[in-house]
Amino acid sequence: MTLPRTAATFAPPVMEARRWLEGVAFSDEKPLLNVSQAAPVDPPPVALRQHIADTALNVAEAHLYGPVLGLPELRAEVASQWSAAYGGEISPAQVAITSGCNQAFCTAISALADQGDEVILPTPWYFNHKMWLDMMGLTSVALSTNAALLPDPDVAEALITPRTRAIVLVTPNNPGGVEYPADLVAAFYALAKRHGIKLIIDETYRDFDSRPDAPHTLFGDPDWSKTLIQLYSFSKAYRLTGHRVGAMVADTSLLAGGEKFLDTVTICPNQLGQHAAFWGMRNLGQWLAGERAEILDRRAAITANMPRLTPQGWRLMGVGAYFAYLEHPFEMPSDKLAPALVRDHHILCLPGTMFMPKTDPAGKKQLRIAFANVDRDGIATLFKRLSQARY
Template sequence: MPYTVSPRIAGVHPPPISEVRGWLAERPDNGLELIDLCQAVPDYPPAPELTAHLATLLTDPHISKYSPDEGLPDVRQAVCEAYRRSYGAVIGPDSLCLTIGASQAFWLAIVTLCQAGDEVVVQSPYYFDHPMALEMLGLKGVYAPFDESAAGLPSPAVLESLITGKTRAILLVTPSNPTGAITPPEILADLYELARRHNIALILDETYNAFIPGGARPHDLFTRPDWGEHLIQIASFGKTFALTGYRAGMLVASPQFIRHALKAQDTMAVCQPRITQQAVKYGLEHLDGWVAANREMMARRHDLFRAEFLKPGNPFHLAASGAFFAWVRHPFGGTGRTAARRLVDEAAVLCLPGEVFGPGLEGYLRLAFGNIREEQIPEAVRRFRGIRTESALP
């Protein structure tokens, strides 16, 4: 008999982006150029000065060697200084572990915090990689439903109602992937107090924190002297500095938690590549203005898309949106996959179906603005308006 795949892995749905991109091979040739609203990847390259700086490091023999598991001390110190600017944070390098993207940071957090049979309360719509990881690890995700009337913002009361004796954490992505919604600091403060009352962790995935309009402070949680008792942050520099292929993530937690997480780090990846660490350090020390300009550009894309999409006569409904994403209710009676497949076949628009972001979300689609330039937005919205519908919304 041949070896078999773990039942837990076998039961997990394949990566949604790979699934949706597979449809392109079967797309009919209707003469339309594809508009890709599928993946949240910046369409602009890293800053030229960052690339030039990295080129000077490639001949350094140290750049190809391991670093400490948690990352180079000077890089982590640069992160601490950047967090003082952006969060008002008073944190030390021993609260940081640099990781292979935010996804590895999430794995580190979960395997350090939880064991099989534990529960994690997750706000829907969620980032699809998170429940995939929970399922693989034998953890139970307990999902707070999406409230369209609240534009997807979490309700502390609803989340608290889902906590049981097996709950180890509340998990929230802000700004949200997929809705773009930015959870206000006052709600995040309430969620921290909720985690404190129940002696659990609040896990915040803040991958898109550099794209909050105006560069506003995401929250004040890192200014609290007790932040490390109940807060775990998943962070990424991949979107911030257009380094997605460099896999520039980070786990932020108490020094005690990081020390235990490093046991898993050593068996997973040992360390983030030095070239990635040097890219992050350069970006944090030199590219605040470049980051701000890209934040403003993404805000313009969002504002233009929203203005065009909300004009009368659109059969699709904008349920929520933010700098990187729009969360749209489609006018068809079937699933999100059916709607997304129709969009790619009939309108050459590629996006993700709502059901990959949570149960009961078949009526929605996620649109990402990373790949669409401002001049393309009117045409993209025109295609939504022009698609044939059988059961349009009132």
């Protein structure tokens, strides 16, 4: 009997990790430090929640079907703000609103590729990207990164075949945290353009990039839409994870194909979430700047605490946005180590094996820490507990 496509991939990693909590007793003296998921646990700011409530009460059409590609005013706002931020020309017709950034990725791939095609993913990869490619019957071609978790365009070029449809970059990176330099992103863009394939850049964490200027200048190319697809999430910026609002910026012909996918899957994005995202873009710039400053301070706290671990052989491979990616010093593989850390030290994090091909042994030496919901004191506690680990 032929198995369904969903059988071709692994179980959702975050859900799997939560099962490690079963049977473990935590206490007030030693509570669980959950650094497994890259999502804010706090609700949106009060002003935004009030706007959502007002919209729910007073905007009747917010409860009805809306345009498949999203509210026109939100598409226009993204186009306007992105054009200013990246120094390029983006039209509202080149913006689609999706039910989260994951759906933006699924939409892009569905409009681009057919069964048996190939997509290049730098490793460690974002596991939901790999899962969707598996379920689409596509081949994920692993692109190894260097010691700083940066991919090499020359190595990527050697992986391109007639079946290659896209290269995917995530910056700031999930799971590695690293911010890809603008010249590196430009080199990948030139590579994709030269070979007539797409460069998909997932910028879910762009609001927490440490650089004051635009992270790349690709939208400055008048022909950007022939090569570039950019993905974004409103969830992290405005704490709208439960409302599922993302965006895709791409050529209008690709969005026409994507519209077929979106109409079949969700018909339209969440209306209340879209109204919230639009209001947030218009009114929460100063608040978001404060959120960014807090995340950058926690990033600094990760770096400041690393000397507690380096004498034992730990190594900080990457840090940025919501993530720190660590190499551990133990013989125990990370898929065994991560559950042990829950049991022995009350730390829930994800093993590198969840972000790497099974054939790549490097994942067994790696752990991902998602620190968006752990303040400076919590980070200090995390590193104290890690320093006590012996396996």
